[in-house]
Amino acid sequence: MQRLDPPSVVGSLTLEQKVTLVAGADTWHTAAVEGLPVLRCSDGPAGVRGTSWSGPPSASFPCGTSLGATFDPELVEAVGQALGREARSKGAHILLAPTVNLHRTPIGGRNFECMSEDPTLTAHLASAYVRGVQSQRVAACIKHFVANDTEHERMTISSEVDARTLRELYLVPFEVSVLPVDEGGGDVRVVMSSYNRVNGVYAGEHQELLRTLLRDEWGFDGVVVSDWFGTQSTAAALEAGLDLEMPGPTRHRGERLMAAVRSGQVSEARLDESVTRLLELMRWCGLDDPDETWSTSETTDDAPETRALIRRAAISGTVLLRNDSPAPGTSPLLPLEAGEAGLRVALIGPNSERGQLQGGGSARVRASRPVPILGALRERGLDVRHHRGCVISRRLPVIRGRFEVEYTSGDGTSATVPIERTSLLWADRPADGIDISDFGCTISGQFAPDVSGTWEFGLMVVGSAVLRVNGAVVVDLSEPQTGSSFFGMGSPEVRATVELEAGSPCHVEVTYPVQRFEMLRGLRLGATPVVAADEVAQAAALAADADVAVVVVGTDDEWETEGEDRSTMDLPGRQDELIAAVVAANPNTVVVINAGSPVTMPWLEAVPSVMQIWFPGEECGNAVADMLTGVAEPGGRLPITVPRRLADTPAHLSHPGVHGRAHYGEGLFIGYRWYDAREIEPAFPFGHGLGYTTWAVTATSISGTLVGPESADSAEVGVTVTVEVTNTGSRPGSTVVQCYVESPPGLLRPLRELRGFARVHADPGHTATAQVWLPERAFSTWDSTRESWFVPTGAHHLHVGLSSRDLRVAGSVVR
Ligand code: BGC
Numbered sequence: 001m002q003r004l005d006p007p008s009v010v011g012s013l014t015l016e017q018k019v020t021l022v023a024g025a026d027t028w029h030t031a032a033v034e035g036l037p038v039l040r041c042s043d044g045p046a047g048v049r050g051t052s053w054s055g056p057p058s059a060s061f062p063c064g065t066s067l068g069a070t071f072d073p074e075l076v077e078a079v080g081q082a083l084g085r086e087a088r089s090k091g092a093h094i095l096l097a098p099t100v101n102l103h104r105t106p107i108g109g110r111n112f113e114c115m116s117e118d119p120t121l122t123a124h125l126a127s128a129y130v131r132g133v134q135s136q137r138v139a140a141c142i143k144h145f146v147a148n149d150t151e152h153e154r155m156t157i158s159s160e161v162d163a164r165t166l167r168e169l170y171l172v173p174f175e176v177s178v179l180p181v182d183e184g185g186g187d188v189r190v191v192m193s194s195y196n197r198v199n200g201v202y203a204g205e206h207q208e209l210l211r212t213l214l215r216d217e218w219g220f221d222g223v224v225v226s227d228w229f230g231t232q233s234t235a236a237a238l239e240a241g242l243d244l245e246m247p248g249p250t251r252h253r254g255e256r257l258m259a260a261v262r263s264g265q266v267s268e269a270r271l272d273e274s275v276t277r278l279l280e281l282m283r284w285c286g287l288d289d290p291d292e293t294w295s296t297s298e299t300t301d302d303a304p305e306t307r308a309l310i311r312r313a314a315i316s317g318t319v320l321l322r323n324d325s326p327a328p329g330t331s332p333l334l335p336l337e338a339g340e341a342g343l344r345v346a347l348i349g350p351n352s353e354r355g356q357l358q359g360g361g362s363a364r365v366r367a368s369r370p371v372p373i374l375g376a377l378r379e380r381g382l383d384v385r386h387h388r389g390c391v392i393s394r395r396l397p398v399i400r401g402r403f404e405v406e407y408t409s410g411d412g413t414s415a416t417v418p419i420e421r422t423s424l425l426w427a428d429r430p431a432d433g434i435d436i437s438d439f440g441c442t443i444s445g446q447f448a449p450d451v452s453g454t455w456e457f458g459l460m461v462v463g464s465a466v467l468r469v470n471g472a473v474v475v476d477l478s479e480p481q482t483g484s485s486f487f488g489m490g491s492p493e494v495r496a497t498v499e500l501e502a503g504s505p506c507h508v509e510v511t512y513p514v515q516r517f518e519m520l521r522g523l524r525l526g527a528t529p530v531v532a533a534d535e536v537a538q539a540a541a542l543a544a545d546a547d548v549a550v551v552v553v554g555t556d557d558e559w560e561t562e563g564e565d566r567s568t569m570d571l572p573g574r575q576d577e578l579i580a581a582v583v584a585a586n587p588n589t590v591v592v593i594n595a596g597s598p599v600t601m602p603w604l605e606a607v608p609s610v611m612q613i614w615f616p617g618e619e620c621g622n623a624v625a626d627m628l629t630g631v632a633e634p635g636g637r638l639p640i641t642v643p644r645r646l647a648d649t650p651a652h653l654s655h656p657g658v659h660g661r662a663h664y665g666e667g668l669f670i671g672y673r674w675y676d677a678r679e680i681e682p683a684f685p686f687g688h689g690l691g692y693t694t695w696a697v698t699a700t701s702i703s704g705t706l707v708g709p710e711s712a713d714s715a716e717v718g719v720t721v722t723v724e725v726t727n728t729g730s731r732p733g734s735t736v737v738q739c740y741v742e743s744p745p746g747l748l749r750p751l752r753e754l755r756g757f758a759r760v761h762a763d764p765g766h767t768a769t770a771q772v773w774l775p776e777r778a779f780s781t782w783d784s785t786r787e788s789w790f791v792p793t794g795a796h797h798l799h800v801g802l803s804s805r806d807l808r809v810a811g812s813v814v815r
Contacts (some may be wrong), residue, residue, distance in 0.1 A: 004288040006279035009036070010272050018275045019257045019796050023237070024248025025425055027051070027228075028092075030278070037287035039278070041225075041246065042143070043089055044097030045113055045129075046358055046617060047365035048083060050090035050298045053425055054363055058084055059618065060357050060367035063596050064099055066317035066614035068115030068639030069689070071736040072759050073128035080132020080140070082306050087138040089301040091294060092189055094139045094225075099363075100173035101149045103597070103640050104670050105651040107566040109151035112359035112596020112615055116639035116669030120754050120778075121170035127177045130186030137286050140186065142177050144194030145203060145214070145228055146170050147664070150293055150655030151565045154488060155230070158197035160534075162666040166198075167782035168668060171213075178220045189222040189284060193242060195230045203234035209487050215241060220648040223277050228362075229519050235265045243274035245705075251518065257544045293607040300368050307369065307619060314616035314623035319636035323588035324608040326587045333588060333609040334583040335630025335692060336548060338382070345373055345384045348539045348582055350392045350573065351594040355613075355620035359596045361487065361562020367618040373552060376621030378631055382697040385546065389539035389582075394558040395493045396458040396483075396526030397425040399508065403445030405674030407431050410438035410514055415509055419443070419452065421507075422525035425451045425486070440514035443523070447508050449500040451529040460485040462521035465512045469498050485523045488604035489565035497530065536578050544585040548629065551582050560615075564654065569600045569646045578601045592624060598642040601683055612636075630692065635759075637689035637736045637803070641672050641682045648682070650674035660769075672804045673750035687738050687754070693729030695807035697737075698767060700724070700800055706779055706791055706815040717776040723800055724769050727762040734761040737770040738801055741778055744794025744815075749781065750806075779815065791815050 010018070010648065017033045028051045030039040042048050047058040061067075061083065062106050067076050087095045102120050108114075115122045131141040147159035147170050168432045181186020190573030191214065195205040203209065214220045223243045231237050232243040234252045238260075245253050260266040264436040288420070323332040336343060347353075354372045358364055366721045377384045399422045406413045409431055415431035416752040422443065429436050449455060459467045459475040462485075476497045481491035500506055510525055543549035553575040559566060583589040583606045593599060593612040604610065611634055617625055626632040643649050650673075654665035669677050672686035704719030736759050740752035740792040755778035760768035779796050780789040801807035 001097040002288065002449070003284050003681055004158045004279055004617070006283070010275050013275065014663065015258060015261060015268070018102050018271055019253055019261070019280055022244055022257070022271065022274050023250035023253040024213050024244070024246040027247040030244065037282045039093045039282060040091055041096055041538040042087060042092035043094050043362045044547065045099050045145055045365050046091060046094060046615070048086040048090050048702055049365045050092065050166060053427065054366070056205070056298050057300055057368040057553065058090070058365035059301060059751055060309060060365050060370070061310055062117045062313050062317050062617045063359055063363070063594070063615040064641060065596050066314065066616055067125060067129070068121060069317040069319050070313065071121065071637050071757055072316055073124050074328045075313055075316055076125045076696060077128040077132040078309055080129040080310050081135050082301070082621060084133040084136025084138045087133070087304070087429065088136055090298045091139065091296050093287070093294070094141050095770050096138065096141045096192065097133070098126050098129045099143055100177070101144060102170060102670065104149040104664070105655045106569055106598045106649055107639070107646065108149055109360065109560065109565045110562050112560050113363050117641065118639065119169050119400060120637055120753050121757070122173040123176035126173045127179070127184065127186035130177050134187070134189065137292065139222070139224060139281060141190035141191035141192050142188045143172060143192035143570060145174055145191050146194060146209065147198050148194035148196050148203070150656060150662065151488065151563055151664070152592045153660060154563070155287030156197070156660060157657060158200050158661045159664060160199055162667065162773045163784045168672045169434045169670065175218055177216070178218045182599045189281060190219065191222065191224050192227055193224055193230060195227050202232045202243050204230050204743045205233050207240045210241040221277070223281050224306050233583060235260045237272065238266050239270055243276070243277050302368055309624070311619035311622050313446050314613065314619050315626060315632045316635040317614060317616065318623065318627060318634035319612045319638050321610045321612060321642070321686070321688070322604070322608070323683050323690050327607045329745045333548070333590060334628065336628050341383050344546045345377060346543040346586070347377060347384050347386045347552070347553040348389045348543060349578065350388050350390055350551055350575065351556070352388065352550070352552035353386060355624065356393055356554055356556045356594050356615060357554065357620055358557060359560045360557030363562065364557060368586055371621035373621045373624050376558040376625040377628070380625050384519045385542055387539040387542045388535065389408045389551070389578040390535050390574040392556060392559070392575065394556070394572065395460065395524065396433070396456060396495070396528045399447055399525060401445055401447050403718065405441050405443050407434045407439055408514055409433065409435045409672060410516070411435070413512040419772045424524070425520065425522040427520040437518055438514065438516045440510065441512050443512070444507070444509040444526070445666045446505040447527070448505045448766050449502055449529070449584055450498065452502040454497050455500045455527055456495050456497050456530055458526045459510065460491050461495040461512065461523040462486045462490040463512065463515045463517065464738055465523060467525065468509045470506050473496055484564060487519070489519060490522060493526070526767045536574055536581050539578060540581040540585040540718040543589070544583040546586060548588040548590065549594060550580050550590045551579055552592045552594055553579060553601070555596070560596045564595070568603070569598060571599050571645070576602055579607065583607050584758070590628065597641060602685065615702045633692045633731070634689070635691065637687050638684055640676055640685045642684040644681070644683045645674070648675070668750055675751065676751040676804070685803050685805035688806070691733045691735065693727055693731045693733035693764065695802060696726045696728050697800065697802070698724045698726045700809045700811060702798060702811045702813060704813070706796065719773045719774050721756070721774060721798060721800060722769060723772070725760055725762070726767040726769050728762050730764050732763045735802060737772065738803065739772050739774060740801070740804065740807065741774070742797040742799060743779070743781070744792050745796070747781060747792055752804070754804070
């Protein structure tokens with residue numbers, strides 16, 4: 001291939017070729033034009049899935065909240081580099097990551113993908129992530145621009161949010177990621193517009209956001225891609241600067257765009273701009289560079305260093321929330337100490353055997369080498385007994401066996417495909433000759449129950465379907481339902497019971513009539529025997545007979561998933577009851593919370609040690625074993641506030657919204673900004689996290705000025721905060737120095753806001769020095785009337801501490 005010279009290439013292309021270039025060909029590739037390369041995209045953000053849901057496995061990384069909890073841009077940059085390598089192993093030029101929307105409510109379905117409730121923390125980590133990915137010449141695609149913070153009516157909802165709130169909170173991570181690398185940004189190459197509307201206008205055709213702000217004001221010169229099926233128009237989207245419609249085949253471009261250009265509805269100059277930016281991106285990825293090798297086949301970057309990095313990140317992101325002594329006069333329960341007789345551990349909980357590695361939706365990958373918790377603890381030589389205690393599966397387990405899917409296309413073509421699990425996601429052609437947008441099928445096979453008695457079957461589907469067992473209709477979903485499974489496009493799981501006999505095979509058949517759909521679709525059939533035994537009591541008995549109980553509770557990829565918000569912060573199933581029963585049976589109880597977002601903890605006062613591991617990725621077992629046994633210290637700090645109850649939370653009264661509108665009624669007051677302003681005591685404050693040692697802040701100094709040269713953007717204006725912290729405990733460890741700014745009185749403003757932070761490490765008795773640079777922006781406010789930033793005059797107080805509610809020293813700087 002010849003070196004691309006975008007302006008001259010654009011000049012040589014026909015209108016049809018240009019129109020072809022600005023849309024996808026299929027789910028992951030841009031459309032081909034002779035002589036030009038094709039771009040491949042892949043999700044993101046906690047791994048790189050490649051072009052197929054069932055394709056080659058991928059290294060599974062800690063989720064967004066876990067990365068947020070590291071408060072460690074250097075580590076997140078290394079994670080970005082590893083993801084960049086993984087993207088290259090999948091031949092993906094664009095990684096659809098990171099997700100940088102903010103936690104507006106703790107029940108947002110995709111919170112686990114996002115990093116924090118705080119814009120500054122998200123911005124620092126997201127730009128580090130972007131730098132890492134892009135160091136491999138893979139373009140990062142930051143998403144979703146913007147105010148896409150919950151999943152309710154996600155394709156259409158209008159986020160109603162005022163300009164100042166947008167500027168000071170939701171836009172910040174995007175703005176910083178667009179900045180050049182030498183200004184602390186990421187120089188991100190691709191931005192994904194979100195599904196939602198912002199103040200009534202679809203984000204993918206929002207002139208003010210995409211053109212005036214992103215391009216003209218911030219100077220973004222990369223590509224804007226729509227979220228998948230998120231392009232809503234032909235002319236408006238292109239005119240606003242939405243360069244690429246994904247996925248393909250196109251719905252709004254092609255013939256329609258040709259006609260719009262010909263009729264003058266869209267200027268050809270605008271089209272040329274978009275084509276130029278796509279060609280520039282191809283060049284940036286080196287697709288015209290003979291020294292650059294991009295393969296089209298897909299493998300896994302299965303390197304020991306990648307696994308070691310995943311393990312380190314999972315540990316650095318784990319937040320030790322509480323670590324008390326189980327009885328007066330004893331030392332904290334963690335790390336566990338094995339006496340001479342060894343340690344008998346009762347490992348309990350629905351997530352305790354394997355651990356839940358990831359949340360659900362497009363972020364999911366097929367993990368390369370998942371390390372189970374049970375196996376990892378046994379490998380350490382601990383005497384571990386296990387009981388799941390209860391189940392939390394939101395859906396019944398899929399049936400495994402030999403099944404056949406007989407497909408029929410709308411045009412009568414048929415094909416048969418064998419499957420071994422009754423779970424189907426159709427994102428591409430289901431079989432040779434079968435049209436993805438117009439087909440039906442019959443799934444049938446034999447299934448041999450291993451237990452006699454009552455069995456529950458559950459079906460969920462996009463469209464209509466009917467389940468028959470031994471010829472009798474068990475679930476009739478002839479009337480399609482939506483709003484639940486399959487990214488919100490499918491039905492909830494509809495369940496019914498059947499009496500079955502062990503060993504006597506039954507015939508299962510699902511008929512899915514031929515039906516038309518433009519987007520992806522799926523079908524899932526589960527079945528399980530109805531359990532009568534009291535598993536909670538059984539688990540408590542196991543705990544009573546052990547030296548220590550480790551209870552791994554949490555959610556899974558069906559409770560926390562793209563497409564649906566949670567309806568509550570409570571742990572699903574009988575988990576609260578399980579913890580209470582276990583700690584009553586054995587006070588030496590550690591609770592490990594394996595969830596991507598906060599959960600309510602009604603048992604908190606009774607449990608000495610609690611840690612949150614989020615969704616830690618495929619090294620879960622090793623990371624948990626390292627931390628429990630003290631080989632490693634949990635290093636995380638909360639990137640979110642853990643509220644006591646949902647009713648205390650900022651968006652509680654306005655979420656999810658009415659009549660298609662989500663009013664961001666809490667304005668600037670999300671996360672700790674809310675709890676501080678309302679004087680609400682959270683269960684655990686933002687920034688909190690213990691380790692296995694203790695710290696004292698021993699000295700602070702502030703240098704610099706807020707009165708600089710006339711130019712408001714001057715890079716010299718700002719202050720450096722120098723903080724000394726001493727490790728006062730008996731183990732080496734690390735902590736995070738956090739700098740919060742309190743503005744002069746007189747403005748409606750959060751009490752204090754995180755503006756900078758630094759992670760430090762020290763051996764026992766040693767002192768480490770942290771330096772935190774706070775630029776002028778850290779002291780600025782958005783003036784919506786003048787549409788500009790300004791620094792309020794007066795004294796700005798700086799609070800330095802180890803969490804948003806553990807502020808150790810203060811100083812001030814005057815403007
Ligand atoms: C998600 C995006 C994702 C895209 C492609 C959409 O449903 O919102 O985050 O990158 O699908 O899978």
